[in-house]
């Protein structure tokens with residue numbers, strides 16, 4: 216890994232494919248295939264001497280994105296996929312197959328919960344979900360066919376910060392692979408691979424892309440596992456399109472700037488809302504890294520607040536079932552990310568009708584807090 220700092224590396228990630236014209240920005244290779252002069256030239260692709268043949272298998276833009284995120288995470292290898300969920304699926308399937316068992320944290324992102332409990336289970340992949348806050352409950356759930364420990368570095372929506380060192384230790388002790396979804400933390404705040412995690416996945420739809428204009432994912436890790444993940448992406452057809460890879464890559468250049476400002480704002484907003492009597496509770500991590508605590512703040516409104524009225528009073532802050540854009544947005548876990556869970560499943564992890572997730576943007580912290588306070592006070596019953 217390069218010794219240059221993160222903020223420098225993030226703007227200089229480029230594959231330099233275009234040696235003919237030396238374009239400053241990487242061109243978009245918006246092509247489904249690459250041509251060959253003759254049969255010898257074609258053979259040279261299979262010999263590994265020519266890099267590109269067919270975009271579902273390989274494309275300069277998707278390669279650039281995979282390598283960019285690998286570089287930021289300090290991992291040797293990375294591959295892009297059509298969404299965060301398909302990156303997570305490829306990462307999981309680089310380790311498990313039918314008959315194997317995944318041991319996962321119970322407070323996973325709703326879509327990943329569905330992926331494991333509905334999709335992968337229907338192909339014969341077993342799972343157990345337990346509280347990862349408790350080491351004993353993890354150890355007690357390990358089976359002879361367990362292959363993978365799966366969790367998120369910062370959980371959704373309550374922002375529990377995973378004990379990565381502990382997970383690495385458990386994985387080593389029991390000869391299990393470890394995988395972490397690092398979407399909420401971003402490599403700016405945390406780099407789980409450098410702590411010993413085998414596979415790190417991102418919904419690049421969120422902070423890596425950062426502008427809410429693209430759906431994409433990346434999975435990084437050991438060369439051997441990422442090669443397998445890539446085979447899954449090619450075989451299952453969950454590759455990312457060149458244009459979306461290009462957009463994500465373009466967004467990634469400001470990752471450090473954005474997350475720095477967003478984390479700073481989130482810290483301020485969390486403090487200001489904590490002092491508001493319309494807010495029952497503020498969830499915001501005590502510590503994530505020396506660079507900040509992330510840009511997601513979850514609040515539980517007081518019972519005296521009319522939740523429907525709150526959503527109607529937010530002014531320039533929009534309700535959107537996503538996070539991590541440059542604009543501050545709010546999401547309602549009961550109706551969005553955790554909608555597919557049963558009421559019992561939601562109650563078990565503490566998601567009730569008053570829980571609102573805030574994704575803090577790059578605006579002025581004072582303006583963000585003032586808009587939230589105004590919405591809360593207009594909605595007191």
Ligand SMILES: *Cc1c(COP(=O)(O)O)cnc(C)c1O
Pocket residue numbers: 298299300301324326327367371396398399418419420421430431432
């Ligand atoms: C959004 C998200 C995903 C899924 O990503 P998509 O790009 O929507 O497929 C996975 N994990 C986390 C933590 C997310 O926020």
